[in-house]
Amino acid sequence: MTELLIIYYSSYGHVFEMAKAAKDGAKDLEGVNVKLVKVPEFESAKKAMSEQEAYVKAQKEQEEIPEVTKDDLKNADGILWGIPTRFGNMPAQVKQVLDTSGGLWANGDLEDTVTGIFTSSNTLHGGQESTILSSLIPMLHLGMIFVGTPYGQNPELSETEFQGGSPYGPSTVAGPDGSRFPNESELTMVKRLAKRVARVAKGING
């Protein structure tokens, strides 16, 4: 069995929507087991954002999703990361998971694990590509094999409509007030990436 782990962090639910679509995209692949987990939230963030209605609502919707464990990461053949943009970079919550994965790095546990990244930001040019590319650096240190969303398999990338997505990975644009949620094209691209990560992981580790 090929184990596909979808791990995400989401303050306001946009990346969560993408993560659920990713799970849906890979769920019927033969010989693939898909698990959806979330990055633990900081107590300080819960406190700081407790007055924000959108944050509280989104966190409630994610209550049933289990938090990632070291074994989830270790046992995965493929890991798909949902990482929202924070100042053009990954949130500290995601960095914390990576920074406490030292044992995995030392043992080479994530070497040859196939990986992909999807993201979300408020604005189209507010750092989607930089978030994916900078997130790739620790993934490469850990020995993971990165796959993106090539143009040939993602015709949506060549459309002129306003939407996220790049050859580096799927993305969505939440809008300045966070009211825009992923459209069909954005969800389709993340489903395809989930399938692609699973397919490559199966080929390498199956």
Ligand SMILES: Cc1cc2nc3c(=O)[nH]c(=O)nc-3n(C[C@H](O)[C@H](O)[C@H](O)COP(=O)(O)O)c2cc1C
């Ligand atoms: C501290 C912080 C920094 C952010 N930095 C950016 C940014 O650099 N560019 C941008 O377009 N959006 C930025 N945003 C907006 C988030 O990327 C957006 O709320 C997020 O992608 C929504 O995804 P989520 O609903 O899954 O949390 C920032 C939000 C926060 C809270």
